[in-house]
Amino acid sequence: MPEGHSVHRIARQFERNFVGRVVAASSPQGRFVEGAAALDGRTVTEVRAVGKQMFLEFDDGLWLRVHLGMYGAWDFAGEILVDPTIASANGRMGQTNQRGTDLDDAVYDAAGENSLTSIGAPRRARVHVRMSEQTTGLAADDEQWPPPVVGQVRLRLLTESTCADLRGPTACVLQTPDEVAATIAALGPDPLVDDPTDGEERFATAVGRTATPIGKLLMDPAVVSGIGNVYRAELLFRARQNPHTPGRDVPRETVRGIWRDWVDLLRIGVETGQMMTMDDLDPEAYRRAMAHRDDRHWVYHRAGLPCRVCGTAIVVEEMATRKLYWCPSCQA
Template sequence: MPEGHTLHRLARQHQRRFGRAPVIVSSPQGRFVDGATAVNGRVLKKATAWGKHLFHHYDGGRVVHVHLGLYGSFTEWPLPPLLPVGQVRMRMVGTEYGADLRGPTVCEVIDEPEIADIVARLGPDPLRPDADPSLAWRRINKSRRPIGALLMDQSVIAGIGNVYRSELLFRHRTDPFRPGTSVTANEFDALWTDLVALMKVGVRRGKIVVVLPEHDHGAPSYREGRPRTYVYRRAGDPCRVCSTPVRTVEMEARNLFWCPNCQS
């Protein structure tokens, strides 16, 4: 599933490509026809993101709300338009570029005030300048759920996915099974500060980069073309720091990766 940096990167990209100009919006697949009609030809005022949610704000107060889910993705192309390939839920055509959305969990048109209802269910977003980390800290500090589960809870912190969760805890040598109540304020502050920095790199470079230069060697990344990780999708491989085999277990329906030595 795309993590929060991907949505913020998309928001910036769509703002550059389509912002402040009329956008032709259609639904080649046919599942978003009414929504596309509601915003077709309107000016895209701005594109924003909160966690894993993307919002296209059009004049007149209508907003296209997108959640990519597990399989959603945007592809972009320069004009002239190409024939749609596959199940294109939403097509955007601007003055110089077009973009196709495929496979999202959510693609709907809402009114501007409804954004507040969506955001109210989410925790602070580390990539937003108005983020209040104290809200996340209070939820963590009151919970006996494992910190490894709390970090994946979008109502605690918005935008963290499995990669950032596993890698952040490793970088801070934190046992993912520790209850939230055992995490100190100083430990949380260090986690939050590092998370903000890592996600900003993700927005800037378009990929998650978490391994320090002194550890960025040896075993390849978990997938061709991806940066190395410390533990994510490396079950059974030697830890890049201590050589202990990386372990994995299912935690609240998601695979968790950790080093039992470094994170003990």
């Protein structure tokens, strides 16, 4: 599932490639025909990302809300106007894989993703962007425009030069401004949307009022926005916090520390396109971490392997319907 940094990076691409442009909208799959018809011919006026949800505003106050969920993906094709503030514009933007540009110092991982370098200043590049590792067989075709529909595309948004295809979302719905406001109001704080200090207070208050285990609270979008399975495991390990401790029993300063750590890790995730959670790596270790997921996390996906700190075997269990990785010694 895309986590918060992915959705913010996707929103940045929409900002640069769709805001201010008229779109042709269609539903090749046939499951969003009426919604697509309502969007067809409208101009995109704004994009927002809050946690794991993205909101696209069109003229006359019509909004599209998209939640990718477990299997959703956006695919861009065509002329992609690159965002220079995203360090890995040639590589990963959340769950994004761009093809078409090669750099001598690129660092590619097993999925062919270069998350270390940027293609530089803003420019138009004829590239293909794959928004999800689950999507395959989508080679860019410079000769055919618009690109052929591949797979079950719920919604296609098309400008004169850029195409965005949405597959498999949990939610793809039209909303009024009041409905968007209500949806966002029900979400926990997002460090990239809310004032970090106010967000810290909201988060600490929500955690401190309940007996729900902290490991579950970090996955509750009403408590905090954007944290998914990877960040949950890593944040708890970095805080040396037992995931089973009731929220109200977690020391207040520990809760605040988790929020501040989330602020930092989310920023790194947006900048690099990777959920980099290990600190103080030398240049070679950093390159390895960019190239291999197993070298960029403390506990996630390391069940049975020795803890990088104490040597105890990392355990895995199910919590909040997802696999939770943690060290029973460091996080006792």
